[in-house]
Amino acid sequence: MLTAAEARDLLDRRLGGTRLVRHCLFVGDLMAALAKRLGAPAELWRATGYCHDLDYFAVDGDWSRHGLITAGALAGRLPEDALEAIAAHDHRTGCTAATPLADGLKLADALAVAEEALGRSVFVTRLLQYVPGDTLVAGRPWLDTIIGQTTARLGLELIEITTMLPNSEEPERDRR
Template sequence: MNRESLKMFLERVSDDKLVKHMLAVEAIMRGLAKRLGEDEDLWGITGLLHDIDYEETKDNPSRHGLVSAEILREHLPEEAIRAIMAHNERTGIEAKTKLDIGLRAADALSGLIVACALVMPNKKIEEVKLSTLKKKFKSKDFARGVDREKIKLCEKIGLELDEFLEIGLKSMKSISDSLGL
């Protein structure tokens, strides 16, 4: 997918917070791909575009991911399309491949990292330490909307939880300006 096509797709997303979330998931997916020896561009674009249909499907969650697949089918490889559909368990599509599982885990982790940044004194991701992220992961009362079980899916692709948290945090710190954090 070239930059022009990418720009066209991203024009479908008007919510600034959603764009930042998509950028965060892209960064984590690139970090994961690098660590796992996978295709960083494929994993990155999958992370970036995984929520392209969110604004259209927010009132019909079982369609989220399926509409993205319809939009992107002619532009992305089938493995990316499958991962995008599988990242939302409400579609009924099981996360089976490393890419599928990585996307589900990265999607959830991005929310936890943002929540950690927002409780820092200056609300900056640079202030978040790995030890803080680990502690907040264990605290059930913190960021209750973040599904810790999805984050723990990292173990199914050969990563210990601590390593995955570190990859996610470093990846998001590397684009902190784009995230406004």
């Protein structure tokens, strides 16, 4: 299995020097925190989060392939549920996966996108004050749907998630 450290190295090689590295580190580190809370394997969840956007530039604007390319490239290096989560993390692929790992990835990715759009302090304030039906990020209503549905399926509250958010300035390098 691909370790989180190996996934981090792969991330640096494929996306180094781009804003996506910070995004993937945020997602992977939040995934590890979610895994610990849910009693799931944190190393696997972190590696899955680190790798989820490796094909971001390879899709060349064809978002129906986003996640599928990465899942194919990592076949045999990650378990099937991790590959399914990566393939299904973007709704535009048409792939679905309803495992806790897939829900965790969708949730962490949506939260990372919202945090990037709003900045940490506004993001946390909005999460703490969020009421279903509110709009977290203007112009991105799908984030509210993803966040609402996945937190419910995972049995989590947004206030709890705010305590799990990775450091926005320096996501963790790796926790072996």
